[in-house]
Every structure is written in structure tokens, then in C-alpha cells.
Amino acid sequence: MNIENRLRQEIRDVHDFPIPGIVFKDITPLMMNPELSRDMLEALSNQVKDLGITKIAGIESRGFLMGYPLAMMLDLPFILIRKKGKLPYHKVTQSYALEYGLAEIEMHQDAVDANDRVLIHDDLLATGGSAHAAAQLITSQNAQIAGFSFIIELSFLNGKEKLTPFSEHILNLVAY
Numbered sequence: 001m002n003i004e005n006r007l008r009q010e011i012r013d014v015h016d017f018p019i020p021g022i023v024f025k026d027i028t029p030l031m032m033n034p035e036l037s038r039d040m041l042e043a044l045s046n047q048v049k050d051l052g053i054t055k056i057a058g059i060e061s062r063g064f065l066m067g068y069p070l071a072m073m074l075d076l077p078f079i080l081i082r083k084k085g086k087l088p089y090h091k092v093t094q095s096y097a098l099e100y101g102l103a104e105i106e107m108h109q110d111a112v113d114a115n116d117r118v119l120i121h122d123d124l125l126a127t128g129g130s131a132h133a134a135a136q137l138i139t140s141q142n143a144q145i146a147g148f149s150f151i152i153e154l155s156f157l158n159g160k161e162k163l164t165p166f167s168e169h170i171l172n173l174v175a176y
């Protein structure tokens with residue numbers, strides 16, 4: 001069975017979370033399956049290894065789960081993109097709109113430079129807001145976006161549309 005079908009079997013739908021009418025895609029069952037987690041990491045690596053990536057950035061917090069192991073597997077530095085106020089050193093900030101207000105993310109100002117081609121990783125692509133903000137944050141420091149990597153894409157929310165101005169490489173392991 002291929003990785004997409006194996007993931008579909010393990011990803012749990014949680015109805016009415018976090019609010020009524022939402023079907024939340026819960027990836028915690030994936031973390032309970034070490035063999036599937038290794039295979040998922042291998043599949044992510046195979047998708048991105050030829051993109052000329054110099055660094056991988058993970059978006060807090062679920063983007064850290066596979067993003068950091070992926071960076072180690074590809075022998076690349078890993079960049080933390082965190083919610084405002086969570087990083088200790090000199091940082092740059094990017095604001096973005098949520099359905100219910102504004103949010104801000106940050107990274108250390110010395111995390112990237114003009115020679116970098118960064119892969120942005122997160123667990124799920126929905127509307128694309130946080131990944132778009134991460135791309136703006138990285139490009140504000142003159143680095144390029146090599147691509148985006150997700151475990152899950154909710155394609156009916158059209159998040160790719162926000163990301164294609166940064167890269168044509170918008171990858172996932174399973175789409176709904």
C-alpha cells in the first residue's frame with residue numbers, strides 16, 4: 001500500500017473541533033506509528049531532495065515534528081518559525097490575517113541570507129495564511145523559497161493559490 005493510502009488510514013477526523021462545523025485532521029495517530037513516521041519522512045525527503053534547498057524552516061509547532069528530522073536527514077540547517085515572543089535572540093516579525101483576527105510569527109534575523117533557498121514545512125496546508133506569512137518573513141531577508149512541504153493538503157480551501165507566487169513546488173503526501 002502506498003504512503004498516501006497508509007496515511008489516510010491513520011489520520012483521524014475529529015468533527016466539530018475546534019468549533020462546530022470543522023472536521024479537524026488529527027495527525028497524532030501518525031506519531032504513534034514509528035514505521036509509518038519513518039516512511040513518511042522518507043517520502044518527504046524524496047519529494048524535496050532535488051530542489052536545491054539550503055535550509056528547512058518549520059512553522060510552530062506541528063511543522064517541527066517532521067521538519068527538523070527532515071533537515072537532519074538531508075544534512076541541512078533547521079529554522080524555527082515561531083509565534084511572536086517565543087524566540088530569544090534578535091528577530092524579524094511578520095503579521096498575517098486569521099479568520100478571527102491577526103497573528104504574528106517570527107524568526108531569528110540571522111537565520112537566512114541572500115544565498116539561501118528555503119523549504120517551508122508544516123503539517124497541513126489549509127488556507128495558506130501561515131505558510132504565506134512564513135514565505136514573506138523569509139523573503140524579507142532576501143532569501144528565496146525553494147518550495148513548500150506538507151503532510152496534508154485540504155485542497156478545497158485553495159491554499160496553494162497564496163503560495164504559488166513564491167514557488168511552484170507545493171508538495172503534500174495526502175490531499176483531501
